[in-house]
Amino acid sequence: MNAATDPTTHSALPAVSVIMPVLDEERHLRNAVRHILGQDYPGELEVVIALGPSKDRTDAIAAELVAEDPRVHTVPNPTGRTPAALNAAIKASRHPVVVRVDGHGMLSADYIATAVRLLAETGAANVGGIMHAEGENNWEHAVAAAMTARIGVGNAAFHTGGVAAPADTVYLGVFRREVLEQQDGYNVEFIRAQDWELNYRIREAGHLIWFSPELKVSYRPRPNVRALAKQYKDYGRWRRVVTRYHRGSVNLRYLAAPAALLANVAGIVVGAALTPWALLVPAAYVVGITAGSLPAGRGLPFGARLRIPLALATMHMCWGYGFLTSPRSLARKVIASRRPAVTAPAGQPADV
Numbered sequence: 001m002n003a004a005t006d007p008t009t010h011s012a013l014p015a016v017s018v019i020m021p022v023l024d025e026e027r028h029l030r031n032a033v034r035h036i037l038g039q040d041y042p043g044e045l046e047v048v049i050a051l052g053p054s055k056d057r058t059d060a061i062a063a064e065l066v067a068e069d070p071r072v073h074t075v076p077n078p079t080g081r082t083p084a085a086l087n088a089a090i091k092a093s094r095h096p097v098v099v100r101v102d103g104h105g106m107l108s109a110d111y112i113a114t115a116v117r118l119l120a121e122t123g124a125a126n127v128g129g130i131m132h133a134e135g136e137n138n139w140e141h142a143v144a145a146a147m148t149a150r151i152g153v154g155n156a157a158f159h160t161g162g163v164a165a166p167a168d169t170v171y172l173g174v175f176r177r178e179v180l181e182q183q184d185g186y187n188v189e190f191i192r193a194q195d196w197e198l199n200y201r202i203r204e205a206g207h208l209i210w211f212s213p214e215l216k217v218s219y220r221p222r223p224n225v226r227a228l229a230k231q232y233k234d235y236g237r238w239r240r241v242v243t244r245y246h247r248g249s250v251n252l253r254y255l256a257a258p259a260a261l262l263a264n265v266a267g268i269v270v271g272a273a274l275t276p277w278a279l280l281v282p283a284a285y286v287v288g289i290t291a292g293s294l295p296a297g298r299g300l301p302f303g304a305r306l307r308i309p310l311a312l313a314t315m316h317m318c319w320g321y322g323f324l325t326s327p328r329s330l331a332r333k334v335i336a337s338r339r340p341a342v343t344a345p346a347g348q349p350a351d352v
Contacts (some may be wrong), residue, residue, distance in 0.1 A: 013043030016112055017093035017177075018101055021077065021085030022062070023052035025103030028220055029061050032103055037069060041112040048093045049103075050077040050085035058103075083186035083194040090177075090185055098180055100172040100195075106218035114214050115174035125179040125207035126199060128170025129215025136220070141300050142307035143221035143228060151292035152312055167211035169199040174215075179207055182342045189337040192238035200246060204341030228311065229318045236322025237330075244331035245338070254323070260285060261320030289313060 018036050022029060029049075036047055049062050051074050065072045075092045077085040090098060097116060101107060118127045133144035146152035173195060183201050186194045199209050222228040236257065243250045267281030286309070293308035300308075 013041070014097045014116060015044035015095035016041065016046075016097045016099055016116070017090075017095040018045065018047045018099045018112075019086060019089035019093055020047065020049045020101050020103055021052070021082045021089065022049050022054070022058055022103040023077075023080050023085075024054045024056050024058060026054070026056040026058050026061055027223075028104040028106075029058055030065065032101065032105055033065050033072065035106045035109075036101060037071065038109065039107065039112045040109045041116070043116070044095065045071055045112075046093060046095060047072045048089040049074045050089040050092075051075070052077045052080035052085060079188075081188060081191055083188045083190055086194070087185040087188065090180055096177050098175045098177050100175070101217070102172065102219075104220040105172065106220075108216045108218070111215055111217065112174070114212075118210060118212055118214070119174065119176065122210045123208060124210035125202050126170060126173045126175045127210045127212060127215065128167075128173045129212050129217070131171040131219050132216045133219045133221050135304070138301060138303035139225075139307055139311075140221045140223065141304035142297070142311045144219075145293075145296040145300060145304070145308050146311040146315055147219075147221065149292065149296035151289065151296065152315055162211070162213060164210070164212040164214070167209050168203070169196045170209055170211050171195075172217060173199070179205075184339065184342070187334075187337060187339055189334045190238070190241075192234050193242050196242055197245070201339060201341040205343045225310065225314055228314050232315045232318040233322035236319035236324075237326040238322075239319075240323045240326035241331045241334050244328070245335055257316045257320035258323045259320075261317050261324065264317070286313075289316075 020032070025032075033047060033049075037045070039045065047065075049065070049072065051059055051062055062072075062074050066074060073092065075088045077088050079085075086100065097119070099112060099115065115127050118124065131147075133147040135141035135144040179202060182205070183198060185198075187197050190197045203209060222231050239254055243254065264282040264285055267278045269278075271277070271279035271282075289309045289312040293305065293312060297305035297308045
């Protein structure tokens with residue numbers, strides 16, 4: 001970094017662009033932007049909201065935010081796709097540090113200041129932290145508990161926490177602009193998992209991705225079973241695309257949900273057709289998630305604790321279904337769009 005934008009220089013902190021892909025976010029958008037504009041960060045700040053074709057009052061709320069604060073801007077995203085929104089917002093933004101935030105994500109007060117410090121301390125191209133799920137009613141409390149428990153998501157550090165360390169990918173991310181521009185932004189074919197794919201190219205180019213539990217974004221879970229089911233089906237579908245895109249990325253955590261789905265279905269079918277003993281398999285699964293929900297729900301209202309097993313089963317079964325049914329044609333289309341990692345020209349500084 002040059003002296004004017006070096007995050008280690010307290011008198012001249014780098015200006016920051018916050019980019020937000022937004023679609024049907026009337027419930028949370030205003031609060032999410034309030035958490036950005038209220039950051040404990042003395043450097044210059046702008047917010048660029050990429051607006052998809054929402055069916056609710058999202059556009060009207062965004063217009064109000066623009067009128068209320070000159071730091072807020074909007075750009076259109078007619079496709080509604082997240083990677084296209086991110087690329088449009090990056091192009092419309094102008095500062096050397098780029099922070100990604102979703103329309104239902106609430107930054108902790110020192111998030112940007114901490115991220116800028118970590119970029120300087122680690123030399124990373126992208127830093128990120130914990131996706132801290134928080135609910136506002138019994139169902140959302142249950143989903144939040146499931147999303148932050150190992151029985152729900154395995155050992156993913158950005159869900160369950162962990163020590164600061166290099167990572168394959170991080171939640172959302174705070175980037176050096178020059179690295180985003182070198183890689184030509186996000187691959188628009190990745191409807192989901194676009195963060196993973198971009199971070200894969202960044203790592204291939206020799207840059208560091210850094211996870212730190214100091215960074216925390218409060219996340220609002222999906223408001224009902226149907227929305228959660230779709231979310232996790234899509235997660236599983238696109239994780240299968242990732243495993244076909246990058247064969248070395250498969251691990252046992254990704255196979256647990258598909259294996260559980262197949263075992264439960266086999267147990268039910270065999271139990272109905274041949275022997276009731278096979279029903280012990282799905283029964284054991286129900287007992288397992290019920291037992292696992294007890295520590296996950298500690299301190300929550302009784303109504304929320306009752307819903308945790310349903311949230312866990314929805315996440316597991318729908319993720320597994322999406323993974324198992326993900327079409328090869330989708331993976332072939334994505335692989336055909338593969339972008340090679342781009343390294344900085346010789347002599348060009350790696351910092352912003």
